[in-house]
Amino acid sequence: MEEIGQYLLRITAAAILCAMIRSLLGKEGTVAAMGKLLCGLFLAITVLTPWAGLGTVTFSALTGDVSMDAEEAVAVGENAAREALRASIKEGAEAYILDKAASLGAELTVEVTLTLDTPPAPGGARLEGKVSPYARTQLAELMTKELGIPKEAQQWLT
Amino acid sequence: MRVFLVLVLTVSLVAMPAHALDFTAPTAPGEAQELLPESPETFGQGLLEVLRAVAPQIQPAVAEAAGVCLALMAAAMLTALVESLPGSPKEAVALAGAVAAGGLLLRPSGALIRLGSQTVTELSEYGKLLLPVMTAALAAEGGGTTSAALYTGTAVFDAVLGAVVAKLTVPMLYLFLCLAAANSAIGEDVLKKLRDLLKWMMTWSLKLVLYTFTGYMGITKVISGTADAAAVKAAKLTISGVVPVVGGLLSDASETILVSAGVMKSAAGIYGLLAILAICLGPFVRIGVQYLMLKLTAAACAVFGTKSFSGLVQDFSAGMGMLLAMTGTMCLLLLISTVCFMKGVG
Numbered sequence: 001m002e003e004i005g006q007y008l009l010r011i012t013a014a015a016i017l018c019a020m021i022r023s024l025l026g027k028e029g030t031v032a033a034m035g036k037l038l039c040g041l042f043l044a045i046t047v048l049t050p051w052a053g054l055g056t057v058t059f060s061a062l063t064g065d066v067s068m069d070a071e072e073a074v075a076v077g078e079n080a081a082r083e084a085l086r087a088s089i090k091e092g093a094e095a096y097i098l099d100k101a102a103s104l105g106a107e108l109t110v111e112v113t114l115t116l117d118t119p120p121a122p123g124g125a126r127l128e129g130k131v132s133p134y135a136r137t138q139l140a141e142l143m144t145k146e147l148g149i150p151k152e153a154q155q156w157l158t
Numbered sequence: 159m160r161v162f163l164v165l166v167l168t169v170s171l172v173a174m175p176a177h178a179l180d181f182t183a184p185t186a187p188g189e190a191q192e193l194l195p196e197s198p199e200t201f202g203q204g205l206l207e208v209l210r211a212v213a214p215q216i217q218p219a220v221a222e223a224a225g226v227c228l229a230l231m232a233a234a235m236l237t238a239l240v241e242s243l244p245g246s247p248k249e250a251v252a253l254a255g256a257v258a259a260g261g262l263l264l265r266p267s268g269a270l271i272r273l274g275s276q277t278v279t280e281l282s283e284y285g286k287l288l289l290p291v292m293t294a295a296l297a298a299e300g301g302g303t304t305s306a307a308l309y310t311g312t313a314v315f316d317a318v319l320g321a322v323v324a325k326l327t328v329p330m331l332y333l334f335l336c337l338a339a340a341n342s343a344i345g346e347d348v349l350k351k352l353r354d355l356l357k358w359m360m361t362w363s364l365k366l367v368l369y370t371f372t373g374y375m376g377i378t379k380v381i382s383g384t385a386d387a388a389a390v391k392a393a394k395l396t397i398s399g400v401v402p403v404v405g406g407l408l409s410d411a412s413e414t415i416l417v418s419a420g421v422m423k424s425a426a427g428i429y430g431l432l433a434i435l436a437i438c439l440g441p442f443v444r445i446g447v448q449y450l451m452l453k454l455t456a457a458a459c460a461v462f463g464t465k466s467f468s469g470l471v472q473d474f475s476a477g478m479g480m481l482l483a484m485t486g487t488m489c490l491l492l493l494i495s496t497v498c499f500m501k502g503v504g
Binding site for chain 1: 289296300302306309317352396408414
């Protein structure tokens with residue numbers, strides 16, 4: 001506020017001074033014209049001096065590493081979605097196997113592992129519990145045909 | 159039997175994945191948080207709650223502005239009275255009137271300019287926190303390209319507008335008010351052109367930033383939105399092809415994840431929109447009331463006051479108008495950006 005008050009005072013004082021000089025020099029003649037020009041110049045300098053400090057900032061300083069920040073934020077979202085999809089496929093495949101096992105009279109716990117591909121797919125299964133040879137054959141067949149888990153990637157623990 | 163198993167798998171897949179995704183909008187700062195509803199169900203309901211919370215601020219703002227305006231009218235009457243006296247020096251009366259009006263207006267205007275500037279900073283800071291959340295949510299929904307482009311655009315324009323306001327508009331606003339006061343004090347329109355030039359520069363710098371930003375947002379949505387929609391469709395087809403029999407169901411699971419990411423994004427977006435409005439509505443009311451009251455005072459002063467006095471009040475009212483434009487531009491920039499994020503893929 002103090003700076004503004006001083007600026008205001010400077011302009012007003014300069015304008016009053018110019019008005020006094022111009023009234024002393026009269027309205028016509030070369031001296032009056034010269035006086036008018038010099039007064040205008042003086043007033044313009046007084047008014048424009050504070051403008052010199054405006055707008056001194058570079059574009060790169062403003063924006064910084066915006067692209068890097070954007071990529072980081074996108075990666076956070078995509079990773080979260082990828083993890084959610086992996087969890088969803090894993091749990092879905094396990095639920096599918098467990099339901100089939102229950103219908104065959106087997107009591108199992110199952111853990112499905114996923115491939116690292118994008119999108120992920122069931123790549124292996126670890127099954128533990130009581131299961132008859134018939135049910136085991138049926139389940140192994142189902143995992144291969146319907147979930148794409150090869151027989152060599154199926155691990156049976158009894 | 160197979161139909162039953164497929165049904166079980168469908169239910170389990172649809173019921174599962176939302177827990178893994180969590181995108182929450184940042185809490186609004188300070189006073190704005192008090193204006194926000196606890197848990198708005200819809201944007202309309204939330205907006206109504208914010209407006210209800212802001213409404214009590216109108217009366218104190220009117221009372222505060224009315225005090226200044228009454229003092230201005232008294233000063234205008236006194237100036238007109240002195241000027242009407244025979245042999246009174248008109249230049250000295252104009253100078254005294256300008257000093258009185260300037261003295262009465264500079265302090266409240268300075269406080270409002272600081273408030274406007276602080277609001278722009280708060281909005282910008284909140285935008286910087288909200289932006290990564292909305293970007294991540296949109297990327298999780300399958301809009302990686304769009305979200306990166308929207309993030310870049312918003313961050314750049316937010317920084318540019320922040321710099322324009324801090325380095326250009328606010329100092330120019332002070333200069334504008336000073337030149338208006340000095341012009342009125344001198345009595346002749348010596349500084350009128352300079353004052354008008356400042357006003358033009360402030361208005362156009364804000365308009366330029368906003369127009370360019372909206373243009374960029376429009377183009378970004380058209381170009382990257384189509385690419386993202388195609389990528390999402392391709393990903394779904396790939397998933398259904400990878401797993402022999404139940405691939406289609408797993409592909410539905412991926413869609414469920416996209417939907418849940420969309421729901422989270424909408425919730426974060428609605429809260430973000432309300433928070434942005436809550437940050438700027440309070441200051442907007444105070445500045446807006448001062449703007450309207452000064453307009454009224456300028457009109458009243460024009461009836462019985464001197465021309466230079468009412469002109470000065472009119473200039474201060476224009477200054478408040480520009481302050482509203484400055485705050486409104488930053489608010490609008492963030493609102494447009496958030497809505498673009500909420501619109502999603504395709």
